[in-house]
Amino acid sequence: MKNRNNIFLSSLVAFSLVFWACSDNLEEIDGNPRNITQEQLEVDFQNVGSLYKPMFENIYQYTPVWSYQLQQNLNADIFSGYMTNPRPFVAGANNSTYNLVSGWNNFIWSVPYSNVMNNARTIENETKEEFPELFAVSQLLKVSAMHRVSDVFGPIVYTKFGASATTSEYDSQEEAYNAFFIDLEQAIMILSENIDSPRFTAFDLAYGGNYESWIKYANSLRLRLAIRISKINPAKAKAEGEKSLNHPIGVIEANSESFFINGTLDHPIKTINNSWGDIRMNASIESILVGYEDPRINSYFITSEVNEGEFKGIRNGLPLLPGYADELAQKADYVTFSLLSETVLSPRVQLMTAAEVFFLKAEAALRGWSGAGDVQANYEQGIVTSFDQYSISGAASYIGNNILTPKDYVDPVTTSNSTNALSTITIAWDNSASNEEKLERIITQKWIAMFPEGQEAWSEYRRTGYPKLFPVVSNQSGGVVDTDLQIRRIPFVDSELQTNPDGVSNAISKLGGADNAGTRLWWDVQGGNF
Template sequence: MKNIYRLGVLAATLGFLATSCTENFEELNKNPREITQEQLEGDFQHVGSKYKPVFESIYIFNPGWQYQLQQNLNADAYAGYLTPPNPFQNGSNNTTYNLVSGWNNTIWSVPYSNVMNNVKDIESLTQGEYPTLYAVSLILKVEAMHRVSDVFGPIVYTNFGDLDNAGVYDSQEEAYDAFFADLDTAVDNLMADIESPRFTAFDLAYGGDYSKWVRFANSLRLRLAIRISKVAPEKAKLQGEKALSHPLGVMAGNDDGFFVTSTNSHPLAQIDNSWGDTRMNASMESIMGGYNDPRINAYFSEVNPGDSETEPIVPGTLKGIRNGLPLLDGYADASAQKADYVRFGVINDDLTQYTVQLMTAAEVAFLKAEAALRGWTGAGDAQANYEMGIALSFEQRGVGSADDYIADNTSVPADYVDPVYPSNNINALTNATIAWDGADDNETKLEKIITQKWIAVFPDGQEAWSEFRRTGYPKIFPVVSNQSPGTIDTDIQIRRIPFVDSELSTNAEGVAGAVTKLGGPDNGGTRLWWDTGAPNF
């Protein structure tokens, strides 16, 4: 209401000026160096300038601390990828399931402020006149907001910007239906003018190539279809087969991957290499180390042991840290106190150079492998897709041929040995091997598919955490210290983030409605709509 009032005052003031000044007022007062609206519209800058914050907020690029709160101190840890070596908030925080509301506000606020607001502006400037520009904004919106829904469940999506219903949440099922509908509109718009170069100057991913945007949209549809395959199998099959049967298809090669280019380096470069606030998770050490996976050296490097004369406990071996550690001063890593003799894994510099990975051809191959297990038309052969996913990931990471790795039918995840506190030691939770065996049942095959997908999509912890919750794979070590108030089961692990304080204080009625659509209490132990807990097959 305050904004409407202010707009009314502004309109009245402008009207007064228009009737009080000379007819040549605009010409006399024009700044010759100022870019006019006409000039902006001539090269679409009035629209194009709004895309950059959208691209860079699917997860935030800069400042690094916002990414740290948006994803690193929740999904990256819950996925078994990374974990902090330092005891934030005296060791009682998100990673130990004492969920910090002030941290979690960022997960919600960044996509709404930087994505939804800008996409709404793009819609008002383009819809009906520049349908391809509108189409790209829809794809970006779905990419950003399905991640938000996969954290909280119900979200404000279809009602966003509606003055009468702005605070009304969609259930997660309603949100997913809207995602599919938006992808329909986007693909139809792009296919109608596929050769247009209009978006080239603003494209931080594909250089204005609308064919690649369509393949990304189809791949995103396939991801979302697989996500709901247990809870809504018929809808999932329909949407998945729509993606697979499209004339332009889904991502097939590494040049199809969705990588956002920026003038900022990956935020992990700051959080990890500058601040020392995150390190390799023990689950990464167990799985990739046990598999002798050469990609581990593309992902991580050793912490510089500094000037310590102490011999490394495990020479030349990258070490991970158990997730959910309580107060452990010894885990202030090599740049600080006691553990300067432990070579914990830090993010490899090559992984943080001015691009953010949000979807890869390898992931799509694994999606097709699962779709084949589920009998979806157009998915191809499950084994061929599985092996292609591994090969594409090896190619992407530049680690040589994947042939020997694909054929390995003996290596299994390794037991974890804590280099500082033996009480944190834990045996591997699975004996799954790498090589495909056609005689295996579908559950065993799925574990292999999801485990390899988990390795390939690193460092996108949000996608990895979602797939872990949906399938139970890979088998990630539980937290050492569960400090939830009895709401999160240590073995089942965390399922979602509760609705945030900023919404509770400004939209209490909307949140109350969202909780009724959640299907359980508003805490970290309640499963999302697609997280059924049922067997995968």
């Protein structure tokens, strides 16, 4: 009994000491949320964690499929020269013929604002002060989505998003880009300071919570945006690009570091392509890939039924052709052209590849930016990396080919749509070529490597004029869009015109031209391409 009493007294003393120690710290614990338990932290992270998945999945929306079709497939994917719709929707008066369908184009605007900007604002309010690394990732996703929106419309609602309940003030595209650079710089700094934090792992659909990979992506995205403004503001472009090129962690350099969204659903183009028959190979990419005898074509497309054993694309902007009773009758002939391959339509949604980054570095080197390395070495490594992405051999012989060029296009259904190739550019690097010719080589190979990401391909085509794409067969814009210059932007959408007319009026004043599809964006500089 005596021993038991001693044990009891010892336990009581120990408990008292712990109690008083805890009591002394209760005020500190209550006043400092950083001291909450791991279990409480996990609950709090779940409170914001559920907001990240919609952000990842709505940079472009891949469910429901029809939303993606309207958000990107029936605009950027076809304007880029990658794909064409075989059915002449609305009797041929649709986006592909520049008779823009405003109801379709609303989704380019509404999807990222509803699912990315709204969520980013909530995450910022919940995490910026206490868990800044969670805020930083949301900023990167926000810039990933919203630079695409700006590259479609020009001015956007960004820095003042949510500032007013009655109206939303637009930034000019220059102001938006300046804000993108600020947000990227802040995110890179925050992630660098918290690089070992595990807090985002459970919600990361791209890099498994690896902040070093996120920093490489952020640097690569900043380099992309810097190159984008290189003609309109060379000094700013150089300064921002060199921050990424000379950053100690650097940019994406391996296929394992590419930015993919790791979804569980099929790529939306798979349904549009296979089940609906609403998209097929574009004549421009047929001309280039077949002309170059590019082995990547087998990973991108399958051979056609119209010319069995051959890859066959469709010219953009087909009207309802004479001899066809209706849209479906015409579609029946053109749906037999080349489908996209299953290989390129995996559930992983591609938004930036290592190959693209090497081509960005090649152009940066061509422009004399420090840290970019050698132009030719980057150009050739971009091709090698693209081949490796699809486990394709033969890159060395492809790189050395100085004979093959894009080929003429032949339409086996409507011969009047046939046309001559627009470019004589070869593959092999030529150090004696002009900067303009070097730029055409870089962008042409970059365009091939970025497939099927039509938004970025269309933006780069507008910025540089490369690769040279076939014009639409039927231009139904009423003179608004120049057939040879092709479409430059999408007008502001009906939902904004109806709910935010003052904001749109202000946006048009910042656009620098009429609110139509022929007006160039801020970075889309007319004149010498280099």
